[in-house]
Amino acid sequence: MISNSLAIEVLNRALATGGDYAEIYLEQTDSESVLLDNGKVEAVGSRQAFGAGIRILQGYRCVYGYTSDLSKKSLLTLAGELSASFSGERLIEVTSMKKGKYKKINHVETHLLDVPLEERIAYVRECYEVTKAVDTRLVRIQDSLAFAHKTIRIFNAEGPVATRFDAEEERGRLVMVAIAAGENNSIESAFEGPGASTGWEYFKTLDYKQRAKEVGEKAIALLTAKECPSGQYTVVIHNGWGGVLFHEACGHPLEASATSKGLSVFSGKIGEQIASPLVSAWDDGTIPNAWGSNDIDSEGVPSQKNELIRDGICVGYMVDRLSGRRLNMAPNGTARRESYKYAPTSRMSNTYIAAGKDNPEDIIKDTKLGIYVANFGGGSVEPTTGQFNFSASEAYIIRDGKLAEMVKGCTLIGTGQEVLLNIDRVGNDLALGQGNCGAASGSIAVNVGQPTIRLSKITVGGRGGELK
Amino acid sequence: MNYAKFFELAKQRGIAESQIQVTKSRAVSIDLFHHDIENYTITDGQSVVACGIYNGKFGSARTERLDASTFDHLINQIIKAASHSEKPDAQPLFQGSEKYHKKNVYCPELAAIPLEKKLADLREFENEVYAQDSRVVEVEAGYSEREASFEFYNSHGLKLKQKRNFFLFGVYAVANDGKEAKTNYEVAFGADYSAVDFKALAKKAVDGAVAKFGGESIKSKKYPTVLRYDIAAAFVDAFLSSAVADEVQRHSSLLEGKLGQKVASSKLTIEERPLTKNIFFSYFDDEGVASYNKTVVKNGVLQTYFYNRETAAKDGVESTGNGMWEGSRIGTGYSNIYVKPGKADFATLIAPIKDGVYITDIAGLGTGMNARSGDFSCQAEGFHIVDGKLAEPLTLITLSGNLLKMFGDLKGFADNLTLTSGGTQIADCYIKSMNIGGK
Numbered sequence: 001m002i003s004n005s006l007a008i009e010v011l012n013r014a015l016a017t018g019g020d021y022a023e024i025y026l027e028q029t030d031s032e033s034v035l036l037d038n039g040k041v042e043a044v045g046s047r048q049a050f051g052a053g054i055r056i057l058q059g060y061r062c063v064y065g066y067t068s069d070l071s072k073k074s075l076l077t078l079a080g081e082l083s084a085s086f087s088g089e090r091l092i093e094v095t096s097m098k099k100g101k102y103k104k105i106n107h108v109e110t111h112l113l114d115v116p117l118e119e120r121i122a123y124v125r126e127c128y129e130v131t132k133a134v135d136t137r138l139v140r141i142q143d144s145l146a147f148a149h150k151t152i153r154i155f156n157a158e159g160p161v162a163t164r165f166d167a168e169e170e171r172g173r174l175v176m177v178a179i180a181a182g183e184n185n186s187i188e189s190a191f192e193g194p195g196a197s198t199g200w201e202y203f204k205t206l207d208y209k210q211r212a213k214e215v216g217e218k219a220i221a222l223l224t225a226k227e228c229p230s231g232q233y234t235v236v237i238h239n240g241w242g243g244v245l246f247h248e249a250c251g252h253p254l255e256a257s258a259t260s261k262g263l264s265v266f267s268g269k270i271g272e273q274i275a276s277p278l279v280s281a282w283d284d285g286t287i288p289n290a291w292g293s294n295d296i297d298s299e300g301v302p303s304q305k306n307e308l309i310r311d312g313i314c315v316g317y318m319v320d321r322l323s324g325r326r327l328n329m330a331p332n333g334t335a336r337r338e339s340y341k342y343a344p345t346s347r348m349s350n351t352y353i354a355a356g357k358d359n360p361e362d363i364i365k366d367t368k369l370g371i372y373v374a375n376f377g378g379g380s381v382e383p384t385t386g387q388f389n390f391s392a393s394e395a396y397i398i399r400d401g402k403l404a405e406m407v408k409g410c411t412l413i414g415t416g417q418e419v420l421l422n423i424d425r426v427g428n429d430l431a432l433g434q435g436n437c438g439a440a441s442g443s444i445a446v447n448v449g450q451p452t453i454r455l456s457k458i459t460v461g462g463r464g465g466e467l468k
Numbered sequence: 469m470n471y472a473k474f475f476e477l478a479k480q481r482g483i484a485e486s487q488i489q490v491t492k493s494r495a496v497s498i499d500l501f502h503h504d505i506e507n508y509t510i511t512d513g514q515s516v517v518a519c520g521i522y523n524g525k526f527g528s529a530r531t532e533r534l535d536a537s538t539f540d541h542l543i544n545q546i547i548k549a550a551s552h553s554e555k556p557d558a559q560p561l562f563q564g565s566e567k568y569h570k571k572n573v574y575c576p577e578l579a580a581i582p583l584e585k586k587l588a589d590l591r592e593f594e595n596e597v598y599a600q601d602s603r604v605v606e607v608e609a610g611y612s613e614r615e616a617s618f619e620f621y622n623s624h625g626l627k628l629k630q631k632r633n634f635f636l637f638g639v640y641a642v643a644n645d646g647k648e649a650k651t652n653y654e655v656a657f658g659a660d661y662s663a664v665d666f667k668a669l670a671k672k673a674v675d676g677a678v679a680k681f682g683g684e685s686i687k688s689k690k691y692p693t694v695l696r697y698d699i700a701a702a703f704v705d706a707f708l709s710s711a712v713a714d715e716v717q718r719h720s721s722l723l724e725g726k727l728g729q730k731v732a733s734s735k736l737t738i739e740e741r742p743l744t745k746n747i748f749f750s751y752f753d754d755e756g757v758a759s760y761n762k763t764v765v766k767n768g769v770l771q772t773y774f775y776n777r778e779t780a781a782k783d784g785v786e787s788t789g790n791g792m793w794e795g796s797r798i799g800t801g802y803s804n805i806y807v808k809p810g811k812a813d814f815a816t817l818i819a820p821i822k823d824g825v826y827i828t829d830i831a832g833l834g835t836g837m838n839a840r841s842g843d844f845s846c847q848a849e850g851f852h853i854v855d856g857k858l859a860e861p862l863t864l865i866t867l868s869g870n871l872l873k874m875f876g877d878l879k880g881f882a883d884n885l886t887l888t889s890g891g892t893q894i895a896d897c898y899i900k901s902m903n904i905g906g907k
Contacts, residue, residue: 033795034552035796041555042553042555043553043795043796044548044796045528045549045796046529046530047530048541050532051532060506061504061507061508062507063507063508064507064510065509065512066511067511067512068515069514069534082508085505117552121552179719181719185724187720187722187840187841189720189840228845230904230905231688231906231907232907261606262606265649343507343509378835384651385651387831387847387864389831389832389836389847390832391832409845409868411845411868413866415864459685459864459905459906461847461867462845462866462903462905463903
């Protein structure tokens with residue numbers, strides 16, 4: 001990492017040609033992972049990311065560069081190369097540095113990388129033993145525990161006094177994959193992946209044995225699951241990971257990187273109804289130790305709880321500094337990036353539909369014929385058209401208000417505009433689920449979330465013909 | 469970096485054999501939006517991955533931090549990883565292949581073209597895209613180029629190097645007819661800059677977007693289905709992931725026990741051609757084994773699995789030169805896939821189809837594909853085929869099936885062999901019947 005005086009020199013080199021904002025983002029991330037294949041240690045991985053990204057803004061223009069060489073010469077050369085793309089007069093001369101302040105959101109008791117490897121291996125092996133005991137048809141079980149510790153230093157300047165932020169991020173994730181083999185060479189797999197921005201204490205209190213049991217049971221159940229029907233049906237979506245629906249259908253199109261350029265279906269929709277009046281939604285980067293929480297964002301802005309939708313009305317976007325200029329909106333702590341190799345942009349943190357009033361059991365009971373999606377694999381969206389998709393990893397038919405047979409191979413598709421308006425029941429059981437979201441600024445940790453909800457109608461794709 | 473020093477230090481610490489690979493890359497990218505440079509990016513990357521055998525076990529480590537601490541850090545991490553490994557003893561590191569088919573794919577002409585010229589071309593290209601159709605409302609046009617060098621050294625004295633460069637023009641066109649917005653993304657890439665046909669690329673980008681206006685869903689049922697070449701490539705890639713020997717040996721591949729057997733229609737022939745002289749060329753793998761061209765599926769019959777040295781030793785065969793880093797272990801990968809095309813043009817291919825679909829876009833296959841079971845379901849867009857001709861656009865439909873069944877139902881390929889940006893040469897592909905979900 002570099003000193004304040006070198007940072008001032010680099011910022012001034014960057015701002016020499018008329019830039020109105022400059023930023024240096026320095027990072028060292030140490031990661032370690034343990035992978036067990038069928039209970040045996042297959043690999044212990046070690047990775048060290050190291051480098052600096054320099055960004056200069058001038059109005060709506062952005063130049064960005066990175067290097068892994070943090071020598072004075074290298075950083076000044078990069079700043080010079082980047083500033084050469086502007087040709088104006090200097091607007092800002094940085095003369096001093098102040099310390100950036102923020103509130104700590106994530107607290108760590110025992111740093112993950114301080115936990116002896118033997119202890120981590122024993123933990124993962126326990127997961128394997130539990131899963132293996134579920135059924136002899138589980139032919140392959142992969143368990144891994146990945147820890148990462150990121151040290152960040154950000155220097156940024158919009159005037160003569162630059163600001164320095166020192167921050168740390170720590171994340172750990174347990175991933176369990178169970179593969180089951182059945183008759184006629186059929187193979188099915190199931191996945192569980194709990195994680196948090198926290199220390200070893202999270203894993204000690206996690207219900208990992210229950211999760212390990214469930215992943216095995218799910219893979220076995222899929223062996224005899226029928227193919228999902230296709231057509232348009234009423235669909236009830238389980239809480240927690242079900243929130244990937246909102247993440248794809250609505251979260252991405254509410255990112256200012258898309259809305260600010262007229263490239264989102266929700267561009268210019270603030271104040272308008274975009275969802276059912278039953279829907280209120282938030283992006284909250286301040287939930288202590290949650291998977292998607294950071295103390296500050298990648299531009300040094302403290303994380304916030306941002307309201308996106310209130311009773312169906314669009315009330316806000318996730319706004320980064322650059323997109324905020326187009327929208328005339330202040331950045332709200334949502335500029336994120338995977339690493340120094342990416343310029344930051346508006347991204348989600350912990351994004352969820354707020355709890356409603358319905359009892360989840362009643363939502364199922366009041367559905368005569370439909371599909372219940374208990375878990376998702378993931379999905380994607382095209383923000384400009386609003387078209388999204390997500391694939392269910394666990395789904396059941398609902399008949400006469402009761403869960404019936406399990407089905408597999410199920411994809412839900414639609415447009416964000418339509419699906420949000422078609423939410424006709426919202427449960428009182430809000431929960432969050434952990435995932436990784438890939439977009440312009442790389443792959444980042446995000447929580448998705450929602451209570452149990454019901455869509456009055458959505459297109460379902462599967463190979464099982466018509467639902468009867 | 470003094471690699472001999474690394475091998476010496478590693479040996480002193482008890483790492484009997486070791487290997488180190490260094491990747492250096494430099495890239496520039498420019499994005500235009502509303503005729504102005506919106507993003508300009510310069511990147512300078514370096515990374516090192518090292519591995520070794522310690523007390524008979526394999527360990528590895530990666531870093532991007534290249535300074536006085538690098539060698540010590542790598543050695544410590546290799547020892548830590550190897551000390552906890554529960555795999556059987558690792559085989560010795562590779563001594564070298566008899567012959568390597570080295571080719572120079574670095575294009576100095578591309579590097580010599582000034583960036584100003586490329587930016588001017590990009591600006592003109594952006595204008596060309598807008599000029600295609602009055603309904604084009606937004607255009608994001610970008611240029612990027614990258615050059616990378618790869619160096620491989622091991623303590624047996626094996627030294628291998630390769631270098632490549634390439635460019636990519638990408639355009640995301642948004643068209644709006646007052647009722648709905650439609651988008652399309654197209655790319656042109658390679659090392660031969662003079663081969664880019666900007667007018668054709670602009671036309672393709674806009675035609676692709678405006679053709680989607682008025683798209684509707686279709687009745688759910690099974691349809692004869694034609695997959696555009698790039699969509700077909702995504703399915704071939706998923707299919708080939710089951711031909712990785714490691715998956716087969718661990719009983720998680722749908723191609724287990726199928727060597728020498730029919731796994732697809734006789735119309736399917738797939739080769740891996742890593743030695744094709746293009747930007748995907750590679751003459752050695754991550755274990756230092758020489759790459760070579762091979763047939764993987766011939767007329768529907770599975771000819772070989774993809775092997776690295778470890779999985780090859782398990783099956784008593786030679787490595788197929790497909791060792792590739794997967795995180796902290798050397799797994800298996802492949803590049804430059806060639807799928808034998810047919811002889812009919814597109815019109816002839818679809819002529820016999822009375823009521824079918826032509827798929828031009830898919831989304832969500834990453835999570836909608838279970839490569840182990842072969843089952844998939846994803847979002848799709850395209851066109852209805854009626855009486856042998858393309859008819860109305862289709863949107864918000866789903867495509868689902870099983871890879872083995874799908875390739876078993878393959879009726880043939882068109883003649884439009886095209887290299888995708890993922891490194892697969894493939895043509896439009898006609899499947900007898902696939903599940904389409906809609907209304």
